[in-house]
Amino acid sequence: MDKIVRAWVDGWVLSRGAAPPVVEPWGYTVDVGQAEHVTRHVFGATNDEVEEAAVRKVAEGVTGTGVWLKVFAEPSTVGAWLGEGWWIDPEPGYLMSVPLAGPSEGAGTEGAAPDGYRLRTWSRGGVTRVMVAAPDGSWAARGQIAPTGETAVVDQIETAERHRRRGLGRLVMGTLARAAVARGAETGVLAGTPEGRALYESLGWRVEAALTSARFTGARTDSDHQG
Structure with missing residues (x-):
């Protein structure tokens, strides 16, 4: 298989x-x-x-x-x-994958949240989650990653429609990638939608199937x- x-x-x-x-x-x-x-x-x-x-x-x-x-x-x-x-x-x-060698390899980019936005990261039960809150405190973006040894699965990447095109997706992906690398993961895997494919490919992900x-x-x- x-x-x-x-x-x-x-x-x-x-x-x-x-x-x-x-x-x-x-x-x-x-x-x-x-x-x-x-x-x-x-x-x-x-x-x-x-x-x-x-x-x-x-x-x-x-x-x-x-x-x-x-x-x-x-x-x-x-x-x-x-x-x-x-x-x-x-x-x-x-089904997509990417080497998680670091931000320079396309897994994500370094950077803080845009002015007024708040980034929060936490881990529980082996899963790292990222949330971005908007300036008014409402939900803006989220995602999570589950490392299982050398691979880590990115899951539930979402950005609220009114907060798109502000780099939040790249911020979430980069934050998750760095968390997985810190836990020893070398390859990222995800199942993406047509809407998300453009973002992932811009970060170096490739379609496997x-x-x-x-x-x-x-x-x-x-x-x-x-x-």
Whole structure:
């Protein structure tokens, strides 16, 4: 199985407080424990190595709502492999990585928060979190990182819409990268959105594979087919 996928699974589990991953012949099963995200099945292969037969078999075995599939291939490809009852995110995600050699290598940039903003960093349970508060005290940006040895997974990077284009995303990413390096991590891994991809690539991250996210909503009925 792909090492970057395993690194992402391990870091995501730590970051979100999910159950330890169960290794499957085709990848990993992770129990999350939320009503709309009960369990996720993450396939261990990427790109051309993803097997249609494996995806179909796992998808056909899902009967409960709130179960997710994470497949490292384009949605247009994976969608044709899934039966009724699956909602597929129309926008692809991206599995990305970067060397965490330091800010000069593109993991982030040094710098303080812009005038009036407040940066706060703390660690708990192996996860480092960063928050940026706006001048009025409201939330402006956030993110977290979960080191698991030589790799660290960046997770839940967000910037409030009215505070974008002020360098807060770069500030959060750089702060998280330095925290992970201090704990011995050498490679950063994340699953990004199309919106976040531009920021990450500007910081030296590279795309390893597309990511399709699909959630089982239940078998479709006749009424579901009506306009």
